[in-house]
Amino acid sequence: MSGLIALCDCNSFYVSAERVMDLSLRGIPTIVASNNDGCAVARSDEAKSLGIKMGDPLHLIADKIKRHGIAVRSSNYTLYADMQRRVIAATEPFARDIEIYSIDENFLDLTGFEHLDLVDHCQKLRANILQWTTIPTCVGIGATKTLAKLGNAAAKKNPIFHGVADLSDEHIRRYVMDRIEVADVWGVGAATARKLAGLGISTAGELRDMPLRQARGMGTVVLERLVAELNGVQADVVELVAPAKKGMAVTRSFGRPVTSLEDLMGAVSQFAMRAGEKLRAHGLVAGRLTAFFHTNRFKPDRPQHSVGRGVSLQPMTSDSFELIAAARAAVERAYRDGYEYTKAGVMLEQLVSEESRPRTLFEDIEGRERKVRLMHALDQINGKFGRMTAVPGSQGFDRPWKMRADMKSPAWTTRIDELPIVKATS
DNA sequence: TCTGGGGTCCTAGGACCC
DNA sequence: TCTGGGGTCCTAGGACCC
Numbered sequence: 001m002s003g004l005i006a007l008c009d010c011n012s013f014y015v016s017a018e019r020v021m022d023l024s025l026r027g028i029p030t031i032v033a034s035n036n037d038g039c040a041v042a043r044s045d046e047a048k049s050l051g052i053k054m055g056d057p058l059h060l061i062a063d064k065i066k067r068h069g070i071a072v073r074s075s076n077y078t079l080y081a082d083m084q085r086r087v088i089a090a091t092e093p094f095a096r097d098i099e100i101y102s103i104d105e106n107f108l109d110l111t112g113f114e115h116l117d118l119v120d121h122c123q124k125l126r127a128n129i130l131q132w133t134t135i136p137t138c139v140g141i142g143a144t145k146t147l148a149k150l151g152n153a154a155a156k157k158n159p160i161f162h163g164v165a166d167l168s169d170e171h172i173r174r175y176v177m178d179r180i181e182v183a184d185v186w187g188v189g190a191a192t193a194r195k196l197a198g199l200g201i202s203t204a205g206e207l208r209d210m211p212l213r214q215a216r217g218m219g220t221v222v223l224e225r226l227v228a229e230l231n232g233v234q235a236d237v238v239e240l241v242a243p244a245k246k247g248m249a250v251t252r253s254f255g256r257p258v259t260s261l262e263d264l265m266g267a268v269s270q271f272a273m274r275a276g277e278k279l280r281a282h283g284l285v286a287g288r289l290t291a292f293f294h295t296n297r298f299k300p301d302r303p304q305h306s307v308g309r310g311v312s313l314q315p316m317t318s319d320s321f322e323l324i325a326a327a328r329a330a331v332e333r334a335y336r337d338g339y340e341y342t343k344a345g346v347m348l349e350q351l352v353s354e355e356s357r358p359r360t361l362f363e364d365i366e367g368r369e370r371k372v373r374l375m376h377a378l379d380q381i382n383g384k385f386g387r388m389t390a391v392p393g394s395q396g397f398d399r400p401w402k403m404r405a406d407m408k409s410p411a412w413t414t415r416i417d418e419l420p421i422v423k424a425t426s
Numbered sequence: 427t428c429t430g431g432g433g434t435c436c437t438a439g440g441a442c443c444c
Numbered sequence: 445t446c447t448g449g450g451g452t453c454c455t456a457g458g459a460c461c462c
Contacts, residue, residue, distance in 0.1 A: 034448035041444095041448070059446035075448085102444045102451095189442050220454060222441085249450055256445080298447055345449090404446090 003111030004168055005238060006122060007140045007148040008091060008129075011156070013104035014042035016135045017083040018073050021412040021420050030071040033058055036253045036403040037074055074405035082413045083133060090132040094125040099238045107145060109238045122164045142167040145236045146229035149186040150176060150204060177205035177230070187226045192219060204230065244351070245282060250275045251345025254401035257296070258341045264293060265328055266396030271346040272327040273392060276320030279348065280379060285316040285357045287350030289323060291330040296342040305341075307334040315360045316352065319371045320378070323348075324394055 010016060014032035019025045029046035033039065040047075040056045050068050052061060058072070065072060084103050091098060095108035113121055122139040129137050140151025141164070151165040154176045158165075167173040183193040185204050195218060201207055208230040216224040225235035250271040258264050268291055279286060294306035309330035317323065327346050352358075381390045410418040 036446090036448065038446080038448050055447085057447040062446085105444075187442070191441060220441090222454070243452095245451090246453095247451075251449060253448065296447085343448095347450095403448095 003096075003109060003114065004118065004141055004143060005145055005148045006095070006108040006110055006118075006125075007101075007145070007152045008106050008108060008122075008125065008137050009139075009152050009156070010087060010104040010129075011136045011138060012042050012044050013083075013135070014073075014075060014080055015044045015047075017080050018076070018409055020083065020134050022409060025071050025073075028071050029068055030073070031065075032073050032075055033407070035075060035405070036255060037072075037406060038253065041075065072407050074408040076409050076411070078411050078414050079409060083135065086133045087129055087135060087137075090129045091125065094121065094128070097238055097240055099240075100242070107148065107238050110141070118168070119164050119166050122166075123162075126163055137163070139164045140167065141165070142173075143232040144229040144234050145238070146186055146226060147173070147232065150180060150230075153180060153184055174205070177208060178203055180204040182207050185226070185230070187222065192223065195219070244353075245284065246351060247347060247349045248275060248278055248284075248286070248351065249345055249347040250278070251292075251343065251347075252403055253343045254341070255404045256400060258344075258401045259339070261332070261335050261337070263396065263401055264335065264341060264344060265331055266394065266399065267344050267401050268293070268327045268331050268346060269324045269392065270388075270395040270399075271344065272323040273320045273395060274387075275346045275348055276318055276323045276375070277379060277382070277387075279318035279351070280375060283354050284351045285318045285354055286313055286323075286348035287316045287352070288312050288348070289326045289330070290347045290349070291327045291334075291344070292347070293331070293334075293341050293344035295339050303339055305336055305339045307336075309334045315363065316350070316357050318354070319375055321371070321392065324392060328394070 015025070015030045018030065018032060027046070029050055030044040031040040031047050031052055032042040034041045037058055039058060040052055040054065040061070043052045043054070047070055050064065050070065052064070052070070058065070064070070080103055088098065088100065088106065091106055091108065096111050096113070097109040099107040101107055110118065118141055122141065126137050126139060129135060138152055138155040140148045140153070140155055142148040142151050147167045151167040155161045155163050155165040165172065165176065167176060180203065182188055182196055182202055182204055183190070185207060188196070188207070196202070196207065199218070201210060207227060210227050212224055212227055215227040228235050252267070252271065254267065258267065288310055290308050290310040292308035295304050296302060297304070311326045311330050313322070313326060323346070378390055382388065412418060412420050
C-alpha cells in the first residue's frame with residue numbers, strides 16, 4: 001500500500017451548502033455562524049476579503065456586517081449533513097476507498113488509478129461534485145496524508161493550480177514546500193510553531209529537513225511522524241472503516257445566562273437525553289458520564305465558577321433516563337448558587353458496543369429489556385415527528401436558556417414541508 | 427544522616443484538528 | 445445583550461504493586 005492519496009476539501013463548505021438552494025447568497029459576502037449565533041465558522045471568499053476571520057465573534061463585527069451588507073446564516077447541520085452525503089456519492093467513482101475525515105473533507109485512496117493522469121482525474125472529480133451539488137472543491141495529491149493536505153492548502157491558496165495541486169511531482173512539491181509556512185502544515189499548531197521558530201524553522205520544507213531524532217526530542221512522536229510524512233513515508237494510512245468511537249459529548253452555550261439550579265438541571269437533562277439518543281444510534285453503551293458547567297470565561301472580572309463531575313455508570317447503559325439521573329446527581333452535588341452560568345454539557349466515556357457490554361451479577365434482565373423497548377419507542381417517535389417531540393419532563397418546558405438561531409435556513413432537502421417551491425412566471 | 431527500583435494502570439491536561 | 449461544538453492522541457505524574 002504505497003499508492004497515492006488525494007484530499008478533496010469543499011470550499012467554504014457551510015456557505016456553499018447554504019448557496020445550493022438560496023440563490024440570493026451567490027456572489028454576496030456570506031458567513032455562517034456557530035451555534036447560538038456566536039462566531040463566524042464559515043466565510044465566503046467575498047467575506048474573507050472583507051477581513052472576516054475564522055472564529056470572529058459576531059457581536060464584535062456587527063458594524064462590519066451592516067456596512068458591507070454581509071449575509072449571515074445560523075448553522076443548519078441537517079442541511080450540511082445531507083450535502084455531505086451527496087458530495088461523497090459524487091466522489092465514490094473516483095477512488096478505491098474513501099476515508100471521511102470531516103464534514104467537508106475526504107481522503108481518497110488512488111491505488112489502481114495510477115495509470116491515469118491524476119491531475120486530470122481530480123479535475124473530473126471536482127467537475128462531478130460541482131455538477132451534482134454545485135459545491136466547489138480543491139484537491140491535493142501526495143504520497144502521504146500530510147502531503148495531500150499540503151497540496152490541498154496550496155491548491156486553495158494559489159490560483160496557478162486551478163484547484164488541483166499534485167505533490168507527487170517533485171518540482172511542484174519543492175516549490176510548494178519552500179513557500180508554505182510551517183504553521184500551515186497539518187498538525188503544527190501555535191505551540192509547535194513557536195518552538196520551531198526558535199530553531200529557525202519557518203517553512204514546510206525546513207520542517208521536512210529536520211532530523212527525525214531532533215523532531216522526537218523537541219516535540220513528541222506526533223512531530224516525528226509528521227516529519228516522516230513530509231518525507232513521503234506513510235505514518236498515517238487511509239482508514240477503510242471508521243474506528244470505534246471513544247467518547248461522545250453534548251454541550252451547549254446558553255442563549256442567556258442560567259442562574260438557578262432548576263434551569264441548569266433542565267438543560268443538563270436535555271443534553272443527557274440527546275447523548276442517549278446518540279449512543280443508541282451508534283449501538284453503544286457508556287461506562288462513565290461527566291457533567292460540567294461554567295460561567296463566562298470572556299468576562300474575567302465577573303465571578304467565575306467551573307466544575308465537572310464524573311460518575312461511573314454501572315451497569316453500562318444507553319438508557320436516557322439513567323443518563324439523566326446520573327447527570328442530575330452530578331450537577332446537584334457540584335452546583336453553587338450565585339453565579340451566571342453560560343455553558344454546560346454532558347460527556348460520555350468508556351464506550352463499548354451494546355453486544356460486548358459486560359454483564360453484571362444480579363442483573364434485572366426483564367427490567368432492562370423493558371427499558372430498551374421504551375427507548376426504542378422514544379427514538380421512533382422523535383425520529384418520525386422531529387427531535388424533542390417526546391421528552392422527559394425533567395428538562396423543563398419553557399427552557400429560557402435555549403440557544404439562539406435567528407437566521408437559520410429551512411431544511412430544504414430533508415423535510416417534505418420545507419422543500420423549496422419553484423413558481424412559474426410568464 | 428541515611429529512605430530502592432522497577433513495573434502497570436489510570437487520569438488530567440495539553441495540543442491539535444475541523 | 446452578544447465569544448461554538450465535538451472529537452483524537454499523547455504525555456506526565458500519581459496510585460499502587462512487588
